[in-house]
Amino acid sequence: MTAPGCERVALADLTDYAAGELPEAEVAALEEHLFSCADCGARAAEFDTLVRAIRPAVRNAEVGGFVTDAVLNRLAREGVRVRSYALSPGAVVPCAVWEHDELMALRLRGEFGGASEFTLSQRIAGTEVSRATGQVAAGLHGEIIFTLPAAWVRQLPVVEVEVFLTAHEAGEERPIGSYTLVHQGSLHR
Amino acid sequence: MPETQATTGAVSDDALARRIAGGPAGSTDAEEAELYRRFAPRVRLYGRRHLQDDAAADDLAQDVLMLTIERLRAGEVRRPEEIGSFILGTSRMMAHSGRRVARRREALAARFMDTTVAIAPSSIAALDAPRVAACLRALAERDRLVVLLTFYADREAPRIATDLGVSPGAVRVIRHRAIARLRDCVLGEGTASSGSERQGARP
Numbered sequence: 001m002t003a004p005g006c007e008r009v010a011l012a013d014l015t016d017y018a019a020g021e022l023p024e025a026e027v028a029a030l031e032e033h034l035f036s037c038a039d040c041g042a043r044a045a046e047f048d049t050l051v052r053a054i055r056p057a058v059r060n061a062e063v064g065g066f067v068t069d070a071v072l073n074r075l076a077r078e079g080v081r082v083r084s085y086a087l088s089p090g091a092v093v094p095c096a097v098w099e100h101d102e103l104m105a106l107r108l109r110g111e112f113g114g115a116s117e118f119t120l121s122q123r124i125a126g127t128e129v130s131r132a133t134g135q136v137a138a139g140l141h142g143e144i145i146f147t148l149p150a151a152w153v154r155q156l157p158v159v160e161v162e163v164f165l166t167a168h169e170a171g172e173e174r175p176i177g178s179y180t181l182v183h184q185g186s187l188h189r
Numbered sequence: 190m191p192e193t194q195a196t197t198g199a200v201s202d203d204a205l206a207r208r209i210a211g212g213p214a215g216s217t218d219a220e221e222a223e224l225y226r227r228f229a230p231r232v233r234l235y236g237r238r239h240l241q242d243d244a245a246a247d248d249l250a251q252d253v254l255m256l257t258i259e260r261l262r263a264g265e266v267r268r269p270e271e272i273g274s275f276i277l278g279t280s281r282m283m284a285h286s287g288r289r290v291a292r293r294r295e296a297l298a299a300r301f302m303d304t305t306v307a308i309a310p311s312s313i314a315a316l317d318a319p320r321v322a323a324c325l326r327a328l329a330e331r332d333r334l335v336v337l338l339t340f341y342a343d344r345e346a347p348r349i350a351t352d353l354g355v356s357p358g359a360v361r362v363i364r365h366r367a368i369a370r371l372r373d374c375v376l377g378e379g380t381a382s383s384g385s386e387r388q389g390a391r392p
Binding site for chain 1: 325369
């Protein structure tokens with residue numbers, strides 16, 4: 001059966017289905033329709049293409065930002081070279097990426113309380129060069145993890161980068177700490 | 190576009206199946222390639238859902254479509270007008286008998302070696318990888334993390350909810366919207382960003 005312009009299976013249905021979170025009672029009906037409807041089948045094909053492109057983009061360390069240990073563990077299993085720095089508030093840490101590193105992970109420690117929304121600001125010579133706000137809870141190790149593609153870090157000159165982490169709680173901002181990375185440039189073995 | 194491709198692209202699924210079933214051996218390569226192009230992504234999606242492994246899903250799609258074409262050629266598909274149901278049934282059967290699949294794949298590959306079934310490339314090749322990465326980067330931090338945890342780290346909503354400090358229902362809503370934004374961005378129908386959550390130079 002092919003319904004012209006059929007939109008019975010929406011993108012949200014496909015998302016839940018691929019994530020394994022569509023109720024079991026709906027799975028069989030959705031599958032029956034997908035395999036008999038050309039329009040919805042084409043939509044499924046487009047969705048499949050999109051979802052499958054996510055993995056290589058992440059694996060190629062082209063995507064940074066707030067992550068959790070689940071993402072870092074997956075990257076490690078796939079052989080991605082991650083350079084990690086664990087930083088406490090006030091720390092001044094010499095850091096660098098080596099030539100084969102693909103990703104830098106900042107493991108930021110602090111008194112997070114119950115906060116689950118943070119802003120990370122990077123400043124060079126007092127000028128903000130990037131700012132990211134994300135929703136993430138501190139992991140088992142009491143750290144907020146932020147990743148940077150090594151390729152981006154590698155092109156930085158020898159410079160001090162100040163990282164400021166702020167928590168958002170109940171409509172108010174609370175400084176968690178500042179962390180200073182003294183970039184040593186790209187290192188070669 | 191070659192004439193055969195234009196012709197096969199316009200026919201319905203059941204007409205395609207009937208052509209393969211009724212055509213002399215070696216004369217339906219274009220129809221077989223078209224059947225593969227149409228159904229392999231659906232079988233891959235089915236495999237991703239049930240096998241939770243992209244490589245296994247790729248293998249399943251290849252196995253199912255090769256077996257389907259073999260059965261059509263042999264006249265063993267009783268109702269070609271329901272070829273979609275046949276392919277779904279075969280997907281279900283093969284997904285639940287993985288060990289038999291591996292052995293059968295070798296046998297089928299050997300049989301098809303001299304028939305050169307035109308196997309369409311993986312649909313992933315159709316996407317511009319740097320653009321997908323750029324669109325992922327353009328997503329709001331929270332949206333991107335939900336997408337990564339779901340489709341890269343294979344986490345389910347309740348675990349993601351714990352990681353983000355939100356409810357599982359909120360995770361699903363965030364995911365729906367994030368995938369829609371990502372799709373629109375990749376297709377050039379908009380930007381992925383849902384706000385000004387990230388500013389400044391990369392990253």
